Amino acid sequence: MRAKYLNLLSEKFDSEEKVVTEIINLESILDLPKGTEHFVSDLHGEFQAFQHVLRNGSGNVRVKIHDIFKDRLTEEEISQFAALVYYPEDKINLIKSQVDSKEALNEWYKMKIHHMIELISYASSKYTRSKLRKALPKQFVYIIEELLYKTDEDTNKKPYYEKIVEKIVSLGQAEKLIIGLSHTTQRLVVDHLHVVGDIYDRGPEPDKIMDTLIDYHSVDVQWGNHDVLWIGAYAGSKVCLANILRICARYNNLNIIEDAYGINLRPLLNLAEKYYDDNTAFHPKQQSDKTMSDQERHQITIIHQAIAMIQFKLESPIIKRRPYFDMDERLVLEKVDYDKQEITVYGQTYPLQNTCFRTINPDNPAQLLEEEQEVIDKLLLSVQQSEKLKRHMNFLMKKGSLYLNYNGNLLIHGCIPVDENGNMEEMEIDGAIYQGRELLDQFEYHLRKAFTDVETTDDLSTDLVWYLWTGKYSSLFGKRAMTTFERYFIEDKAAHKEVKNPYYHLREDSEMCKKMLEEFDLDAEQAHIINGHTPVKERDGESPIKANGKMIVIDGGFSKAYQKTTGIAGYTLLFNSYGMQLVAHQHFNSKENVLMNGADAMSVRRLVDEELERQLIRDTNIGARLQEEIEMLQALMSYRYIN
Template sequence: MEKYLERLSELYPSIAAASTEVINLQAILNLPKGTEHFLTDIHGEYEAFSHVLKNGSGSVKRKIDDVFANTMSARDKQTLATLIYYPREKIERIKKEEPNMDDWYKIMLYRLIEISKGAASKYTRSKVRKALPKDFAYVIEELITEKQGMMDKESYYASIISTIIRIGRAEEFIVALCELIQRLTVDHLHIVGDIYDRGPGPHIIMDKLMEHHSIDIQWGNHDVLWMGAAAGQKCCIANVIRICARYGNLDILEDGYGINLLPLATFSWKKYAKDPCECFKLKGQGEERPQETELNMKMHKAISIIQFKVEGQISQEYPEFGFERRNFLHLIDYNEGEITIDGEEYSLLDDYFPTIDPENPYALSEEEEHIMNRLVSAFQNCEKLQCHMRFLLNKGSLFKIYNSNLLYHGCVPLDEEGNFKSVVVDGKRYKGRALYEILESYVRKGFFAVDQREKELGKNLMWYIWQGENSPLFAKDKMATFERYFLAEEELHKEKKNPYYNFLENEAVMNKILTEFGLSTERSHIINGHIPVKTKNGENPIKCNGKVLVIDGGFSKAYQKETGIAGYTLIYNSYGLILAAHEPFESTEAAIEKEKDIHSDSVIVKRVVSRKTVGDTDVGKELRERIEDLEALLAAYRSGTIIEKV
């Protein structure tokens, strides 16, 4: 302890310094708790994600209402909110309509300053100062800091604002204030999995997340799939390309990450020249030209066949994964165009397989082997992709405990009786929290392990996490990819969910999960994504009397017909938990031009009796520990054990 206090004394070399820090930390404990924002299952929908990030799931509007209440019309409040979300774009449109911009600048500056004061009031001056934009830090601090005892405050502030307008800096100053409000309105962002796949902009979302001031990420199975691809795992690479092809998003790979797909395109066009590839139509097609669509469909089929082959190879190498039952190529009668599954014969919807050797169906052809080797090299050597994956590794995990809430993407695997399911990983059995921890350790080993066996197992476990029956992130008995492409029988398409989802309203089981992760069964919540909540069918995202919140409501456009909405998000502020259900986002253009926000119906899940403070949070716990250490240092100074460095 004395050595630790000696080190601490280097930071606080005197009684005065240590005492000042204790006073500061004690004051912070009594500030209101910062607002947390939870998003999940974004699935590449960049525009909707960006808008929800800007509006803080309604937090910005609530701040405007708090500040201006009934003193401003609803229309003016909406205009102000749109300005805060898109300051540069909104100013450009206002300039075309407004005859006297100086007056408009003055009104908006006063309004934005008032909102900035409100947003900054729950933070220390030091924290606000760190959030201030560099170019205007001093001026903004002057404007949002109350000057007690000043005789002519109004004249002082008016003089600053007039000068800003006169010297032509009003527009940049407005942008700076709007960005400050966005930053201060939400203190911390949680992404509860699945940034990748389906939508067109996961790479843009990743760039945006890397700029965020305070964030954590719980990996989803789609994120781990991309992590496996970046690590060079062939099954993951094939799945990533197949999904991009299926949703018409190969641009993500080619333009977003600079991965060369020309060898695959050339191979696909040659091998499937006479094949219409009808079973491989694209989902959510845009305005592609017919020839481009035809090529995408051929690439879609080519990479799917390659996927089935490499998955067959790895499943034989790792029988403990349980994937051998998902291999179908050896069950096909290539002459008759039929397949036998569990003793039943089925006709294939597509029986053209020019690249499969019936005698050795899981072997890649020489061309396929060449393509896959080039793709492995491309994924492993893509600087931007590797940068994004390092960010996921740095900020991410399979689960997170934060302010007494348990965050994970999928489920805690259970058996039919509601007990934790035991899963074999590398010859040992794990369940509950231990299963999460061992799988996370292997994800990291897949990137960083020195031992090659451990590294290879880590890479292959990322593929298992993507679609394994007992994977906590997949949470289904199978991924029916082959059946959906090649078989008409819908009963074969069904994917049975893990029993976990049958127990979401069972308080005893949910309490068992909270206890397993070391949380209070009275004050804690499980925050969950992954399985879309079908709101249009009357399903409620609030489960188990508010103990469990399933906040995947269909951010992805591909799910919105199924869910009836465009996603749930969650806000946890000093007053409690607020769940927002969002309608579909039209476009950024409509949000600016028509001032159309995402309409959200908010439901208060839990309202606290007394407003939560920093002292009630995990940060508060850390601050108390620091206060204890500093008080021990003060005692050491006063007893003479440690000498002040004055």
């Protein structure tokens, strides 16, 4: 086997020199500082805020500009320069409208090109030349490299460089070059991006986030409960599909379904018109930046009811065919007394209000009307035929996982289900018992299986995707039960409560965190758990850094709907060769504000962890892989070339 592999390898490295060059190349990469990792989570469709954070590298771009130019530019000029790097196209247009002569514009171009070259040279200092080359705008690689590697600028070559920049400007290329250099800078300040779940739902543009991630140079995703709901819908789970439609209706986002993904809602609307009327419990949430006519609101309200009732009906057969999901209490339609209009759940009887049960047969409440069945079948077909959704879901499968061990840390959206005593909770799946990491691996196995067979809609794997959204031992949900039905129809808020898994208070304890890290074969002393999912209520004094820094929770509320609760507009985490920093973002007003005022009112930075020694690539996941490659090359060397 080994000889076979070495023979294969020798086809690529067919001379002693080639092997030596590659070994030296890899060795030198190992000694470069570790690249910067950038963590975000709970984006919830907020594309504008997300792309701002990406473009400014959570404040990293400004820090770098500040480092270089603090003695030469005012704070105001630094902010304006930063705005140019974030939004070069728009900023250039703005400048064009402000300057009064072509000469002045050309002078501005020249100065900015020089500044950008300095910035890139600084921002790329920890990368190899080849990596930097890959990040440069293709059409200008040669020119930029000439400008970058100007070793003797102060002496004989200076006029030569001035000439190059002059020429770029006179040939009308300055604008393109500045735009290209800005994107290069954005790319250089972050080496790798982690999205710790919940790209979808609540906000208006998850599809644009997906497109951005697909184009991003290096990224992974830890699925959130909302993401698996979308994966489930595509993978054939009708109940997941009903849920995503219900949430889109609730947040006035049905255009994601219709316009972004091209899914036809007409059959659902027809059904809704037949059976439903106005109902305040189903009015869509008013998003501040969206207007709605009365007619639109009416349509959304009736669609919202139609799909919610389909959802409740679809839950029932799954709960019945999977007794080990242990969800009998969620057979809500069967717990309703239709004459008295009340329900008994968890031993309590409550009156029901705002009901919309016209399609329900009290003798068999979970039975879908033929029309309902037809609608959900058509919707599923339409979902599975959406090319764009297919592309997005494929990407989520390719780059995503339920959890990830990366550079010594554990990244996971929700939780590791534990009991009050901190023991891993057990769950039965298909006759076998799983817990901890094994349980999570089982969930992931089934999710992938469901995705490879989208035709099958009611097998165990597809049902388990829905379980991940809402089940008691789901590592993504992290609560005992979802009280969606109660929230619509019961006034008493006590019935709405969703009890969290004990994980959420036990994670405050560093010993508990260490135990969980060990479960995932990580070095408990060094590692951190990085979570999303539960908004940190900074407003009430809650800290995102818990258990002496072992646990970091980065859901700070990108989602506008949750900003009132958190008091801020999201956290992001940066992990560079010097350690980890948490960035708390202020509310993102608008791109226009950044452009006009250079305002970048975000970041309060907090140190999570400081490395005693600067971390090198040698110490990272990638470093471990490179070391293996070096070993193979050394083996090839002795096998083939040295005797």
